Amino acid sequence: MTHENPYRDVPSSDFDPYATEVLADPYPHYERLRELGPWAWLERYGVLAVARHDEVQRILSQPDVFCSSAGVGLANFHTEKPWRKPSIILETDPPDHGRTRKVVARVLSPASIGRLRATFEEVAARMVDELVERGSFDAAKDLCEAFPIKAFGDAVGLPAAGRQHLLPYGDMVFNGFGPINERFRSRMESAGETVDWIAKVCQRDALTKDGLGAQLFAAADAGEIEHEEAGMLVRTLLSAGLDTTVFTLCNAIQSFGRHPEQWALLREDPSMARQALEEVLRYDSTFHSFYRTSTRDVELGGITVKAGQKIAVFIASANRDPRRWPDADRFDVTRRATGHMAFGTGIHGCAGQMMARLEGEIVLTALARRVESIRLDGQPVQHFNNTVRGLKSMPVTVTPLSVAVH
Numbered sequence: 001m002t003h004e005n006p007y008r009d010v011p012s013s014d015f016d017p018y019a020t021e022v023l024a025d026p027y028p029h030y031e032r033l034r035e036l037g038p039w040a041w042l043e044r045y046g047v048l049a050v051a052r053h054d055e056v057q058r059i060l061s062q063p064d065v066f067c068s069s070a071g072v073g074l075a076n077f078h079t080e081k082p083w084r085k086p087s088i089i090l091e092t093d094p095p096d097h098g099r100t101r102k103v104v105a106r107v108l109s110p111a112s113i114g115r116l117r118a119t120f121e122e123v124a125a126r127m128v129d130e131l132v133e134r135g136s137f138d139a140a141k142d143l144c145e146a147f148p149i150k151a152f153g154d155a156v157g158l159p160a161a162g163r164q165h166l167l168p169y170g171d172m173v174f175n176g177f178g179p180i181n182e183r184f185r186s187r188m189e190s191a192g193e194t195v196d197w198i199a200k201v202c203q204r205d206a207l208t209k210d211g212l213g214a215q216l217f218a219a220a221d222a223g224e225i226e227h228e229e230a231g232m233l234v235r236t237l238l239s240a241g242l243d244t245t246v247f248t249l250c251n252a253i254q255s256f257g258r259h260p261e262q263w264a265l266l267r268e269d270p271s272m273a274r275q276a277l278e279e280v281l282r283y284d285s286t287f288h289s290f291y292r293t294s295t296r297d298v299e300l301g302g303i304t305v306k307a308g309q310k311i312a313v314f315i316a317s318a319n320r321d322p323r324r325w326p327d328a329d330r331f332d333v334t335r336r337a338t339g340h341m342a343f344g345t346g347i348h349g350c351a352g353q354m355m356a357r358l359e360g361e362i363v364l365t366a367l368a369r370r371v372e373s374i375r376l377d378g379q380p381v382q383h384f385n386n387t388v389r390g391l392k393s394m395p396v397t398v399t400p401l402s403v404a405v406h
């Protein structure tokens with residue numbers, strides 16, 4: 001089925017961002033989309049799309065005109081029923097958004113998460129020591145999944161049992177921003193137990209007394225939000241905080257495995273870890289696309305967008321736009337990658353980005369201090385999801401540095 005293009009000045013495209021072969025390697029497709037012009041009409045889904053850095057940034061910087069309360073997925077909450085209760089931070093607009101965002105921003109502030117650094121470093125050191133000892137392992141499972149599930153899970157204050165539900169839940173959420181396709185449906189078939197466990201651990205009595213979850217409930221005690229809202233914001237931490245960091249770690253190790261000369265730069269100077277992580281996020285963004293909906297007729301990029309229009313925003317494409325980035329397709333940890341939009345931008349820009357950076361920096365630093373070289377043993381196995389890109393398996397062999405750098 002194709003949707004007729006109501007925009008005279010916008011080229012139509014049969015591009016399907018959710019096709020398996022596109023998800024396998026989206027970048028050539030993004031290039032064609034950017035070359036079509038500032039806008040494209042995706043006839044398969046009946047939405048406008050932007051894929052260039054400039055338009056992506058403009059749209060995300062005008063939350064009053066390009067709103068989130070109609071959902072940030074393909075589904076329009078004004079006309080379709082959301083598959084779960086909308087998020088009270090992601091899928092809301094000002095002024096409602098500001099109240100919840102303020103609480104989450106404090107819980108995830110640099111000062112708050114700075115207190116987690118020493119513990120995170122111990123967890124990473126222990127895991128990486130053991131893996132380097134083994135030599136060959138599945139970097140996706142044994143490190144990129146294991147680290148956030150342990151470190152972030154403990155930080156939130158989750159019980160140890162049941163954490164195997166975290167990644168499948170995120171997989172549902174991120175598939176849910178796309179169409180109701182086979183990928184979403186097959187994930188939902190086994191949803192029951194997962195959703196039940198998530199609901200249970202969003203309750204105060206399931207959480208430790210000193211974690212990030214408890215801090216959200218303390219904000220409710222202080223009258224900043226309702227107690228029920230605190231539980232909803234714990235759900236946000238669990239929705240947005242696991243698959244994203246897991247896949248970012250996967251993409252980092254994969255990029256370094258494929259670019260040994262870049263690994264050599266980081267290994268020689270582990271203090272580059274934070275900068276290198278920014279380049280990973282630019283070059284191989286985890287989050288690929290989400291949507292905004294226009295609240296009125298508005299001119300942008302040479303057209304008049306009609307009120308109530310769903311717009312697909314390809315942030316991973318903006319991060320490869322040659323109009324913004326010299327040699328955009330080159331992975332180069334020495335470049336200035338700040339200004340990438342892997343975390344979005346504007347008032348809805350990732351609230352957990354400092355947490356993500358902390359986790360990424362700590363894992364990369366732990367590796368850089370111990371690992372001479374990373375060899376990918378065969379092709380990593382991709383995890384296919386409608387919105388986020390990462391791996392489910394990445395067999396590697398690492399050689400230890402003869403003298404560990406500390």
Ligand code: OVM
Nearest residue numbers: 087090173235236239240
């Ligand atoms: C939420 C939520 C879920 C997924 C992603 C996200 C990227 C937020 O439930 O609020 O931010």
